[in-house]
Amino acid sequence: MKNSKLRTLTEGAVLTAAALALSYIKIPIGLGFGGFGGSVDLVMIPLIVFALRRGCLWGLGAGLIFGTLKFFLAGGVAVNWQSMLLDYSLAYMFVGFAGSFAALRKRPALGAFVGCFARFIIHFISGVTIYAQYMPEEFMNMVMVSPTVYSILYNGTYMLPNTILAVAICAALKKPMERIR
Numbered sequence: 178m179k180n181s182k183l184r185t186l187t188e189g190a191v192l193t194a195a196a197l198a199l200s201y202i203k204i205p206i207g208l209g210f211g212g213f214g215g216s217v218d219l220v221m222i223p224l225i226v227f228a229l230r231r232g233c234l235w236g237l238g239a240g241l242i243f244g245t246l247k248f249f250l251a252g253g254v255a256v257n258w259q260s261m262l263l264d265y266s267l268a269y270m271f272v273g274f275a276g277s278f279a280a281l282r283k284r285p286a287l288g289a290f291v292g293c294f295a296r297f298i299i300h301f302i303s304g305v306t307i308y309a310q311y312m313p314e315e316f317m318n319m320v321m322v323s324p325t326v327y328s329i330l331y332n333g334t335y336m337l338p339n340t341i342l343a344v345a346i347c348a349a350l351k352k353p354m355e356r357i358r
Contacts, residue, residue: 236273304328
């Protein structure tokens with residue numbers, strides 16, 4: 178097809194817009210634990226589908242655009258520009274790693290796990306470097322002495338449910354995705 182790049186750009190724009198629309202439908206989790214944010218939502222599904230269909234580079238680009246738009250248009254919370262960059266732009270960009278290997282494209286559940294785990298790593302880094310100064314003395318009925326443990330627990334409160342949801346939905350989409358070219 179002559180216009181494959183245009184088709185890919187259009188598909189990326191539509192799925193990024195779908196992710197942005199889904200960002201308004203969420204269950205806030207992180208705030209319930211006395212933190213800054215984090216929620217359970219479906220925003221990663223369109224990003225993962227796009228990355229699985231078009232590959233890692235296109236997925237990284239769509240995630241970067243989505244994360245930046247989400248911060249500015251969907252009520253992003255950041256303590257400084259570094260946390261905005263890490264928790265939105267880079268974190269969602271890393272969801273694009275869902276399409277990193279040809280094998281992952283044929284295994285959407287595994288691709289979804291890789292994308293979600295990559296996003297978790299960025300949130301973890303943000304928690305250890307930026308949000309460590311806001312670490313409470315007690316979290317989840319445990320005394321917090323390590324920013325590493327705090328970041329794993331805090332980010333796990335919303336990333337674990339998001340990962341389970343994304344993996345399950347992408348596994349269910351395996352057959353329909355095989356039919357779409």
